Amino acid sequence: MQSDIQKKITLTVLGCRGSLPVSGKAFQKYGGATSSYLYMTDTQAIILDAGTGILNLPDLGDRNVSLLITHSHIDHILGLPVFLGAMGTKEISIYGATNCGMSIRQKLDTYMRKPLWPVGIDVFPAKITFREVTEDGSSFDIGDVRVTAVPANHPGGSTLFKLSCEGTDFVYATDFEHEELPDDRKPEMAEDAPLGKEILRYYTEPMECLISFAKDAELCLFDGQYTPGEYEKCRSFGHSTYVKAIELGQKAGVGKVVIVHHAPNHTDEFLDGIKEQLPSDGTVVMAKESDVFEIL
Ligand SMILES: [Zn+2]
Ligand SMILES: [Zn+2]
Secondary structure (H helix, E strand, C coil), rough: CCCCCCCCCEEEECCCEEECCCHHHHCCCCCECCCCEEECCCCEEEEEECCCCHHHHEEECCCCCECCCCCCCCCCCHHHHHHHHHHHHHHHHEEEEEEECCCCHHHHHHHCCCCCCCHHHHHHHCCCEEEEEEECCCCCEEEEEEEEEECCCCHHHHHEEEEECCCCEEEECCCCCCCCCHHHCHHHHHHHHHCHHHHHHHHHHHHHHHHHHHCCCCCCEEEEEHHHHHHHHHCCCCCEHHHHHHHHHHHHHHEEEEECCEEECHHEEEEEEECCCCCCCCEECCCCCCCEEEEC
């Protein structure tokens, strides 16, 4: 029987701080928890990254739980052990690509073991399945959500994810630099070139590729960690600027670009200053912890 209830798709900001968590009075408005976002449909809870923001997860009801990891830099996986503990005996699928010669399982094992953590992933009662992601532009399904993965331009490698459902597209573009990286910072995959010329363009013309990947998406989270002045001093660290977020919104026709991965030294006052530079029509906004965006 066809349901006449309108399906709903939302994106919740659980944590939008980059690099390291911060706390204190100067960070109350935008929040201090690191990268974690919740894409939720009627049946699916798809968590993007497991930074400390994952501790802010709301009740997921009986939804199917999946975790997409862009890469294993510490700000994107710090919250994993506490999350796994909180999930009890639930079934969880963890998706991630191989980079630096390590599978997603191997990368997470590196963090969750002595001497960095007292226990390994195996001690948790949750039923965890690891699933390999290939960043070749091909897609896989999580329930009724189609997921497409391509490489992000970031030292050590990272993944850009597109989630498509009910005719809507959502793109997660964190830890992304808009200019080509020097050879010694390029992800290894660029040298191995197993994925063909089209995919290698994501390293040489990253901004152009992201604009086409995010074309006409309803919502896109974008790494706007730096001001243009800061970027000049932090080239090849793997992040972008709020000015590029505006460019993405204009050139890709994205409904709303949300700036994420705020630098740990950017106070509420500083981020409010950046907000003043954004278009007044609401097409580019700053992410704040606990923001909820309606995709459908
Ligand atoms: Zn990061
Ligand atoms: Zn990173």
